[in-house]
Amino acid sequence: MKFSDGFWLNQRGYEVDYAVQAYEVTTTDHSITLLVTPQTIYNRAMTLGGVTLEITYSSTQENVIRVSIQHFKGALHNEPKFELHADQGYTPKITNEQDYAELISGDTVLRISKGQSWDVSYTYKGKRLTGGAWRSTSYIQENRFRAENRCHAKCDDTFWSDPADPRSTYIREQLTLSVGECIYGFGEKFTTFVKNGQTVDIWNADGGTCSEQSYKSIPFYISSRGYGVFVNSPDRISYEVASDTVSKVSITKPGEFLEYFLIGGENLQQVLSNYTTLTGKPALPPANTFGLWLSTSFTTTYDEETVTSFIDGMAQRDIPLQMFHFDCFWMKEYEWTSFRWDTTQFPDPPAMLKRLKDRGLGICVWINPYIAQRSCLFDEGVEKGYFIKNPDGSVFQTDMWQPGMAIVDFTNPAACDWFAAGIRSLCEMGVTAIKTDFGERIPTNVVYYDGSAPIPMHNYYTYLYNKTVFNVLKDYYGENKACLFARSATAGGQQFPVHWGGDCSAEYSSMAETIRGGLSLCASGFGFFSHDIGGFEATASPDVYKRWCAFGLMSTHSRLHGSTSYRVPWLFDEESVDVLRFFTKLKGRLMPYLYAQAVKTAAVGVPMMRAMVIDYAEDPACLYLDRQYMLGDNLLCAPVLNEEGTAEFYLPEGVWTDIITGEEIQGGRYVRRTCSYLEMPVLARPNSIITYGAFQSDFEYDYLTDATVTIYQLSDGASAQTSVYDKEANKLMDLTAERAGSTITVTYTKTTQTFKIAVAGTDKCVTADGSGSVTITL
Structure with missing residues (x-):
């Protein structure tokens, strides 16, 4: 104000x-x-x-x-x-x-x-x-x-308004503020990444990615001064x-x-670690959720035959698929949320889910915290007082989104248990993840069970909603096995990953909005981020779709999802199939590195996907960068955001190595590069180690056996470290590489598994034996 x-x-x-x-x-x-x-x-x-x-x-x-x-x-x-x-x-x-x-x-x-x-x-x-x-x-x-x-x-307190x-x-x-100081964060903001000069209101709203409104408003910011x-x-x-x-x-x-x-803190990473110690560390998502997700899309026509045809089509085209998502219409229209399958489209849901799980797929379904008047749950919710009420004691209802819908009151423990029972029934049926949509536009002229002030509850509502659902999944499947696909959030919501960027359009400008929003969210303590590959609204051109596939697979979580049209690649063009296959398999090979970084994010609280300033605040050129990002400690990603196929990015000092093309690029400067559809700048940091696994098709595999540990641009006198975990987040190995002159000494935890150690840019590649140490002469 x-x-x-x-x-x-x-x-x-x-x-x-x-x-x-x-x-x-x-x-x-x-x-x-x-x-x-x-x-x-x-x-x-x-x-x-x-x-x-x-x-x-x-x-x-x-x-x-x-x-x-x-x-x-x-x-x-x-x-x-x-x-x-x-x-x-x-x-x-x-x-x-x-x-x-x-x-x-x-x-x-x-x-x-x-x-x-x-x-x-x-x-x-x-x-x-x-x-x-x-x-x-x-x-x-x-x-x-x-x-x-x-x-x-006038104080208009309808469901979709912002009341006085x-x-x-x-x-x-x-x-x-000091001279030259830059401010970042406040949650998922799609406006300019550096927030200087802006008015920021912490108020959740369903405004899409093209406005100043935010699905995830967080009353926290970080400064370039540390x-x-x-x-x-x-x-x-x-x-x-x-x-x-x-x-x-x-x-x-x-x-x-x-x-x-x-x-x-010593730097922005430590500041974020201290902040998440206070408000909660991100949970570790299951390893399989880092693979490719495919959705039915929103208002498309689908049934079991459609779903099976898409899954078969991905398998026939050798595109590894890890998760399948059923959007809203898995339930009957006018009845959301009911937790009941529409048996006219899916006659035998348990049998269908078993068939999908037998193919190695995780299953996600869509819900929201609103109960339509025609839902089988509505009358019970009214009778038992499970809904938010008007000041006169009647149930708050609106015809927006679902006719006559009421809103679950998560300040009522009995209502939480009631809603959780619906989630648990889905788990028992075979569902492994939940998309928790909505939770932003919560009315303020209402009364809560516990007497909470309604205006602050507007933002806080999403925390109680997502916590309720996440805890069911954690209790049912165990630690490090719960995964949401959440849209709304407030402070502390990072404990319930994953969060996606909301309704974006199928165009390059919206792709850039999505990156800005994700980097702002991750600068606010959120460890993991996803988005709708190809854009949610409308249908992308094949050009945009292919570039978004590359960006999507080089994000922590990767989901194909849309509004009125399907997102399977062969509906765009045949080259889209090749692009999606290539980047899905690249991500699969990177899983030993990516999952180790995810383990670190959960333990330390430093976001896995983050803006350059978080790692390079001392480099003035990095203060304003919002079209590239670090994916973990050692990979820099720069999505292509134009139809010319040109990637424009900045590299800090040192020699960086493109892990796709093998090109070595001197940093300390801006770079412009034209990329084919099978290229996107993904560059290994100098003095780093990336472990590539022997990936086949399942993102949960043995991350060490037959892996290749690659050392990138290790300087004389420098050292680099890495760790490898199994799919259950148990540490398999610590490895350190140290260079003295033309000799690199690699020491590692003794293991019976066989893997290789390579030095990028050379033909040096040795097989690690059981001694726990090897020496490589350059």
Whole structure:
């Protein structure tokens, strides 16, 4: 929200009280608490009335500082709470000197001036990150002029609208930006990747990939200076990123309380790791979900015969298929969600699913959290109070999406169990994954079972929805065996992967939107990302389809899906078959590398698919790159985004190797390359190791036996490491390569499995024996 009117004035209709003086400073072993006044206090008469803020600084884990800003303590505290993983036993170092108070959490330091002007700074190892000074922290009220005018405005609270917010007080924090500093994140944002100059509202909406709306709004951002800021509230948080005040990020929360966490780290990877320690690490998806998914598409006509013909067609064309997805119409029209198959199209679902599973396929089905009036579940849901209600006690219903539909109230434990029972019945039938669609446009003039405030519940709803479904899959199939295909999310939703990018169009501009959205989401703590290969809306040209196949298979998860037409490659052209086959098999060969990177993502919280800035924040050219990305630690991917077939990308310093063509390219510069349809720049990082498996057709295979461990551009005096896991995420081997002059020494965990070690760009390739060490002379 914009409150400023230029440098000196505020927008008409608002009264702003800024923090001016830390009037009292109180410390304990765990925290610093300030009584903050909006003016310098010179005598007792100045303490009679007026706004004060109580600000408490503490730390929940190393390099994470919590800031709690309170005005009225008597305000309602019925806002749903994020499930944080705070270390209750962690104790920061607190000092209280004559001129300042200081909180030290690891290498991240907060210092508060005790002078007559407001001055708060955050540093990491002595380097300033951000802080607040004159006109930063403030309490804001609507004055009578604005309140009277707002009350005449129409508050349209229909299902698909964005209702007027009845609240009229705000806490605002403004954190300084350094010259050249760039801000990223806030969830899946399809706008410009660098968020400087934008207004960002944390408000989930179903707007497609071509608008400023977002399916996944996360109140967290990271900075190119190496820190992150997380607002601990699912409310409608509004950010002005170098916009209202161009030298600051303004954070505004409605109400009487604002809490945020300042997160430091050695680099952006560590910042994201610290953030996901607090909000939850991404779960590890099953290994088979990294293979190719095929969908029925949305409104197409399909039955068991159609499904079987597509699966047979992929097998006949030697395109490895791992997952099959049934979209909405596996259930009868007008009855979503019922958890019942449409037996007119699928006469014997258990037998059909068994036939598909016998072919080695995982099975995914579509659901949403809405229950149509004609669903067999509707009457029971009404009778037992399982739905969100209107203020008058009636069930909230709408004709949007499904006629007469109601919305499951996941704040009611009994409703959660009821919905979970439907998911469990699908698991018992043979379903292995669930597409959890929708969950964004949740109404706000409603009442929840547990009394939660409805406006913050708008964003938080998706967390409860996806958690309920994910936990059923985890309980039924076991750890590291649960997989969603989710569209909506909020903070903490990264614990329930995988997330896909929503409704994109079948064109290059939408492909670029999808990349930006994915990189923004992954800069917000989400480890895995997918999208509709070929675009959801309309039908792609063969050219776009083939380029999107390459991009899709070089994403963490890869699904062919559309709206009104099928996405099997032979319906585009025969070359599309070749392209899809090629990149599916390339991904299959990369599974030893990819799955090891996925294990790291789940353990550490660093996204598997990520923007260049996360690895190369010190390289100014990487700050703005949003059409290329790192896939794990060691692969750089640059999709082709134009009909000329030209890839334009930037390579940081060092010699990079294209794993498809074998070309070696000197970095530290921009590169332009024309690519055939069987090419897309996928480049191995200098001083890295990539393990290629002996892939046949199943993405769950022995990742070590007959694998080739390839060493790329290892410099003299440098070393590189890698690990290989099995399909159950058990470590099979650690391997280290070290170069001294013309000799590379490779040491590895002793194993009875046979594999090869190769040096890229040479003819050197040796078979590893059981000794745990080999030497290669260049």
